Amino acid sequence: MATSSLSKGCFVFKPSAKKKKKTSTVEDYFTIGSEDTANINVRFRLCQNLWDKIKTDTGVLQDELNRKILDSLLKFIRKCTSTFQHKSDDWASRMRASEIPTAALSLGVNVPDHDMTFQSLTELLQLSVTPYVVSLQAKECGALKHLMQKVLKRLMGSCLSVDEEEDTEQCSTQSNQKRVHCSLSTLCDWYKSKTSSAGTPGKKRSSASIEVDQHQPPIVVIFKDLEAFNPRVLQDFILICSRYVDQLPLMLIFGIATSPSTIQHMLPHSVSSLLCIELFQSLSCTQHLATVIDKLILTSQFPFKLSGKVLQVLVSIFLYHDFSVRNFIKGLQLALLEHFHSQPLSVLCCKKEEVVGHVAELSQQDVERVRQLPSFRRYVEKQEPQEQVELLTSDEHVKAVCQTWIKDLHKYHKNYYPILRCLHVLTSSLPKYPLGKQIRELHISCLENDVWENEEYQSAMQLLRMLAKDELVTALRKCAEILKPGKTKKTRAALVQLEELLAKFSLLDKAAAADVAAGEEMSPPGKGLPMKTDLFQLQKSLLAKKDSLRSKKLSQFENLRNEALVFIDSLVRMHLSPPDNQTLYEVYYYSSSAILRRHLNATPRTSIQTALSNPYHYLQNNSLRTEEGTVSNAAPDICIVYKLHLECGRLINLYDWLEAYSTVVSAAEGKDPDSADYGKVDELKHARFIQAVSELEFLGFIKSTKQKTDHVARLTWGGC
Structure with missing residues (x-):
């Protein structure tokens, strides 16, 4: 039997082991670009926990x-x-x-x-x-x-x-509805x-109730x-x-x-x-911001802190751009991420209970980073020669001292914020607000330099010396309420002295009331009538009053007021020194205000001009590398057109512009300059040129003009 044979075969292919695509996590993005990956996981965990706490507190605050x-x-x-x-x-x-x-x-x-x-x-x-x-x-x-x-x-x-004429494709896709x-x-x-299916007939309602x-x-x-x-x-x-x-x-x-x-x-x-x-x-959004700053920044609960310039950047963006507290909190989050990502020693920016374990795990490289901190160098310069040798050679000694420094920083913050609030209570109601109306203004002043060296502080103290007794006593009582929690020995001691001053003011009031009552009892009925006097007696009495004013002594209240203000001034000088005076403050404080401003305060015009004049800055293509002020002929069309338009005046001839563009593109294509096609405008080049010019017009660099039909008007001056 004749058959036609057709070869058939069965081929077995072993399945290759497919590599599962690893999905990137937030921790992976946090690791990219970090200087030190040894403790990156610990830093990420600290950053995540701290942000979760801030986010939770922010939500609660928003609801309140x-x-x-x-x-x-x-x-x-x-x-x-x-x-x-x-x-x-x-x-x-x-x-x-x-x-x-x-x-x-x-x-x-x-x-x-x-x-x-x-x-x-x-x-x-x-x-x-x-x-x-x-x-x-x-x-x-x-x-x-x-x-x-x-x-x-x-x-x-x-x-x-x-309506009936409307397209019904959307309805046809949902046939079950x-x-x-x-x-x-x-x-x-x-x-x-x-409502009728859910109702229950016969149910009685109370007329006094307004429940839904x-x-x-x-x-x-x-x-x-x-x-x-x-x-x-x-x-x-x-x-x-x-x-x-x-x-x-x-x-x-x-x-x-x-x-x-x-x-x-x-x-x-x-x-x-x-x-x-x-x-x-x-x-109001300003009151909302003041509450957020009070709860998130002016507190020792969170170890992460902002420097004065960084806080000023965030507040300036709020006041001059959007008034958005939500964006302010996002800026705070960005500063938090930048600090833990760029600062390897931020592993020590944690709770007081965790410091000992993290200090013990510092590597030799981390200890060297500690030695390179400006605050560490200042501390070493003030020590004895033997102590300096120990700090510069012994890693274990540095670790032991770091624990003490971190504890001192925690104590500094616990003393700083109550005294800051006390000073704000005393000065926030003064005329013209010499130290600021908001506490954030006073906080920024204290972060940048010694606040008691400012002229504004001296002016505030002079105004406080003219306060009436009722106003001063009320402010001091508010200060006592602020100091009542007493988290440190120094704040508790300050509270005791302040209560003693308030007791003296109270005794002074009682003594004044007793003197007034005694004077009213002893004065005869006709003593208050004016006496007849002549010109000689009047002159004599005026001279006596003038002499008494020259040699006038301070009253008991004035002495007590000066004593209270001297006490407040001593607290300010003791506890409101800038944080950069504290050793190892760089671990807690984020101070890169330029980076924060570049990320948050965008400058689109500068970015667009940079991209058009130097495309390599963004594209990172080696063929686009050129000398400063020039553009490669291999650059995108819009960059070439932009560079050519910088060489023109206020009005640009479109035909001349097109001829120049065609010449540059021909050079980029490698054509022979002596050939007949070099610089010739074809349909493709014409279309590319029109598209590039339209993009420049959309970006606002040129506009059409009625002065000349074949010209466009230039809207910018100079280059990048």
């Missing part, structure tokens, strides 16, 4: 600061919901003109912080008031149909059709079905950024909602960044009259 305004909002919403459910006369009077309960939440210009506030508000509303909460942003509500669709979709969770028409009547039917009935919860719509919404869209939405307020317990919350008058500017009277508006004012 927002608690008052959020509680007021909840009370307002509960009250409106209760009146709607009970159909009381108060609600009828509110709704006589179809008014919608509206809360105008003024949050300030620190827009980056608003998300946290609205997130907390939404969580609180869903937890204690209603599950029906919708948050809207202007960028997703460009038209009324989009706004309505967002509201209904987030409430009902259904695929909605805005019910498709409904996008309108408030649909929402009204859905809400009635939800979970069977008729309100529908809250939050407009996060009111100023960014299209006024026409907002007006139409309010007009539609006003027709359903008798069927739906609708409530609106407006997030306002500028001023409450924005509502009147955006809405005409015919629309704003449909709203029953109540204003809620949040805590």
